[in-house]
Structures are given as C-alpha cells and as structure tokens.
Amino acid sequence: MLSVLHQTFPQHTFLMNGLIHGVKGLLSFLSAPLIGALSDVWGRKSFLLLTVFFTCAPIPLLKISPWWYFAVISMSGVFAVTFSVIFAYVADITQEHERSTAYGLVSATFAASLVTSPAIGAYLSRAYSDTLVVVLASGVALLDIGFILLAVPESLPEEMRPVSWGAPISWEQADPFASLRKVGQDSTVLLICITVFLSYLPEAGQYSSFFLYLRQVIGFSSETVATFIGVVGILSILAQTVVLGVLMRSIGNKNTILLGLGFQILQLAWYGFGSQQWMMWAAGAVAAMSSITFPAISAVVSRNADPDQQGVVQGMVTGIRGLCNGLGPALYGFVFYLFHVELSEMTEDEPSDKVLKPNMANPSDERSIIPGPPFLFGACSVLLSLLVALFIPEHTSLTLRSGAHKKHSNGAQSHALLPPAHLPEGKEPLLDDSSV
Template sequence: MLTVLHETFPQHTFLMNGLIQGVKGLLSFMSAPLIGALSDVWGRRSFLLITVFFTCAPIPLMRLSPWWYFAMISMSGAFSVTFSVIFAYVADVTDERERSTAYGLVSATFAASLVTSPAIGAYLSAWYGDNLVVLLATLISLADICFILLAVPESLPDKMRLNTWGAPFSWEQADPFASLRKVGQDSTVLLICITVFLSYLPEAGQYSSFFLYLRQVINFSSTTIAVFIGVVGILSIVAQTLFLTLLMRYLGNKNTVLLGLGFQILQLAWYGFGSEPW
C-alpha cells in the first residue's frame, strides 16, 4: 500500500495520505451513531457483515486502479466502524465482570493479525510479487465474509431490540452532533470521552503517517517494517491479555489508564525525536 501510495502521488505523498485518512475518519464519525442505532434495531450480525465487506472491498482495486483504490478507501470510512459493532456484540454476550477481559481478547486478536499479516505479506511480495499479496488478502476477506454468514450467530435477542414494542427509529439517535451534546450531560462520561479523544488524537496522527515516514524518510525496507509491526503486535498481545488483567486487579482502572498514557507519551516522544533506523 505504501509503495502504491508513493507511486500514485509522488509529489504529495504525505498530503494525500493525510487527506485519505482524514476523509475516512470524518465519514466514520458521521456514520458511527447511525450504524450503532440501526444495529440496536436490526441486530449486530447484519452490520458486522456490512462493515467487514466495505472495509475489505477496496483491496482488489489496489492492482486494478490505484486512484479508485484510494477513493474507495476514503469512502469506506462510512462503514469502517467494525470495532464498534464488535464491542457492542461483546457487550451483548458477556456480563459486566467479564467484559474488560473480553475487550482485551478482541484487541489482542487484532494485534495477532498485525503480527502475522505484514510478515506474510513481505515474504510473499519478495518471492512472488505484490499481485499474489493482493489476491491472498482478497481471498481472506471473502473467507471472513463467508464465516460471518455461515458461522456467526446473532447476539442481540429479539426482546432486546428497540423496535420490539413498536418504538420508532429516531434520526436523533443517528446524529453524531446530538451524540456529542448528550456526552456533556454526564460528567463521568464526559471526562472519559475527553481522555479518549486526547489519547487518540496524537495516536491517529502518528499511525496515519508513521509507516510512510519509516519507508520514505528513515529508509526502512518492507521486511524491516514487517518485523517492526510484528514486534509491536507481540508486545500488544502480551499487554492486552496478561498485563491488562494484572494491572487492573492491582492498580485499578484509573491508574492502569494513567500508566498506559504514560507509556504512550514515551512512545510518541521517541518516535518524534528518532531520526536513525535503530
């Protein structure tokens, strides 16, 4: 993807990367309340299928038409809220005591994919070319869609759906700005939202440009980037499964958040000042 991005926009690579990620994020912000509200009415499984499909749809376009690929990635932001649906699914099938562990397992599974996929992609690209990488990614996406269709049950019982008793769907539920206004009504929720926003703001900015920066400025190879992502993914799996449970048990929720934010500050500062490959 980084190679295609640089080849398509050689003079404005970072600018176009930022615009693509920005449009995708804006559409996600606008659509997330709508998809969440509709999933409360029609169930999680249908929207899990829709979000996964549109998230994966741009993949084959990478080799067919780079311009259409990046356009579709931007537009797919309207449906790329898979994690929101997954977390709602987890909330449906777990009780409050198990929920934090379940969320950690979901995040660890995502990290596991980050460990394996870049390494597999770099190896196949080096030996067989990029076309095979895109083909394999497309086939795995199709397998994921088939898995949801055939094996994933609905998590939201009929009696829990908002339209069970004839309650009409309100567009106010789907208004992202109305959701923001409601946040301010509860001081605890507001504080949590501010914390999350200020945490994700630098994280998203770093994530959207960091691997491109490594490739174009620090001159990392595809293999080196794959190894780097793999190491980060392994550490993330350990943190989300083993350390998260222990830290929450012995430090409590707030101190665990503070510890995580402290490490985030260290990480981002190190990225910012680092200028050598090591």
C-alpha cells in the same frame, strides 16, 4: 498502498494520503455513533456484516483501478467502523467482570493480524507479485464474511430490541448528530471522549508515518522494520491479554487507563528524542505496554452503560478514533514540514546515503536536538489526555438517551424513577414524564 499512491499521485503522495485518511476519518466520526445506535435497535450481526464488507470492499480495486480504490476507501469510512459493533457484541455476551479481558483479547487479535500480515504480504510480493497479495487479501475478506454469515450468532436478544427490522424509527434514532449532541449531556462521557481524542490523535499520526520515519531518519532497513513490527506486536498481544487482566483486577479500571497513558507519554518522548536504533527498540517495548489504554477505556464505557446502549457508547469511542485517523496523519505531516523533515516514498533499493540522519555537527539543525518533533507534540497531547482522565470517576452511570422512557417491542415502558433521596417520606416514586 503507499506505493500505489505514489504511482498515482507522484508529486503529492503524502498530501493525498492525508486527504484520503481525513475524508475517511471524518465520515467514520459522523457515522460510528449512528451505526452503533442502530445495532442497539436491529441487532449486531447485520451491522457486523455491513461494516466488515465495506472495510474490505476497496481491496480488489487496488489492482483494478487505483483512482476508484482511493475514492472508495475514502467513502468507506461511512461503514468501516467495525470496532463499535464488535465491542457492543462482546458486551452482549460477557459478564461485567469478564469484559476487560474480552476487550483485551479483541485488541490482541487485531494486533496479531498487524504482526503477521505485513510479513506475509512482503514475502508474497517479493516472491511472486503484488497481484497475488491483493487476491489473497480479497479471499481472506470473503472468508471473513462467510464466517460471520454461517458461524456467528446474533448476540442481542429479541426482547432487548426496541423495534424489529422493517419497523419505522424516529428521526432522532436516524440523526447522525444526535449521539454527538448527547456527549455533552453526561460529564463522564465527555471526559472519556476527550481522553480518547487527545491520546489517539498522536497514535493515528504515528501509524501513518512512523515506519517510513524509521527507514529515512533512523536508518532501519525494510527487513528491520518488519522485525520491529513483529516484536512490538507480540509484546502488545501479551500486554493486552495477560498484563491487562492482572492490572484491571489489581489496580482498577481508571488506574489502568492512567498507567497506559503514562507509558504512551514515555514512548512518544523516547521516539521524539531518540536518534539511535537501540532507542527505537526500547521505546517499542514501552509502546507495547501503552496498548492497554484503549481496551481499558472500552471496558469502562461498557461497564457503565445500559445493556441496550452498548452500541451507541462504543460507537462514540470508535467515532472519535475515526476522526483521529483523519486528523492524526495531517497533524504529523504538518509538524514534519514545519521542522523541515521531508518524508518521501523510498524504494527497496534506496541507497543508504540518502537516509536523513540528524546533523549532529550543526547544533543549529533542529533535527540534531529533536529528531522526531511530531512525537513530542504527541507526548504533550497525551499528557493533556492523562490530566483529563484523572477526573473520570471510577464508577458512574452513563446517560445517553434524552427520554426517561425506553419503549420496547412489546409496548411496555421502563420508567426512570426519581432517586429515593428526593422523595418525601411515605410517598411513591414519581415518574419523570417531561420527555416521553
């Protein structure tokens, strides 16, 4: 993508990269809670198809028309929020004690795709052509859509859907800002969203520039970068499948989140101060352990939300991540600019003397002290995230709906009762009719 971006916008490659990610991230931020909430109403499978289709739809345009590709990939942020639907789906089909392991498996298979696809793409591109890579990626996307259509059952039972397809929904259900307004109504939801924002913002920025940083500043070859992705990816899979389950059972949800954030702070600080290749490898191993944070947060959110609210709560978390995907690259690019570290597209045969090594002979050169300034800014952001996460309660009940009554398709209403501690002795529970 960066190569095509460089050919299309040779003078403003990383500016346009940040703009594209920014538009896509902002649209994902606004739409993810809505998509999640609608999946609570109409079921998961339809929205799983919708989100996967729009995530993959821009791929063929990469060769057909780069301008259309970048336009469509920017706008695809409206529907490219697959994780909110997938995590709600997992919550539908698992017991509470199984959920953290299941979320770890979802994140691990995502990591597995990140491990294998760059190597496969690089090999096919070098041995054959970029066109074959795009055709193969498009074919895999079509297989994915076919698999969902034929093999994936609906996970949300009919009796849990407030309305059926074709039935009218209220403006509150369709309002993209309704879920965002409700974030502040529950202190736990607010703390979780702030934690996700402060921790994922540097991670999103890191994804946008880190591998180019390894080549230009640290001096990795393209083959070494591919190996680095593979090793860190495999370690991340082990962390999210084996280690995550053990930690959740032994130290609990909250402490697992805090431990993951601690590893992330160490990783980012190591990336920021590291100037030798072995330091990057060591920090990469720590980065694998930090990957437990997001599935642990999703498990906490899921465990404390009602079954018919799984889509909307997972949509909030996914929406925050989408916003970070837009802001993170811009933040990292701006900090690199402030510290005069200019990252530009490198070709495969870039001479090694053009590597931007820190000038160790000149102590006044910022890069002699801090080779990677954005990573240190990221470490500070994650430190704030850890401080916020300290206040997340271990067990709570998330309140995301404004009504005390939830109307179901059979016309029945489930009433929210006042807590018994507030009732006079011998009195029946009172119904809260203030917001029917």
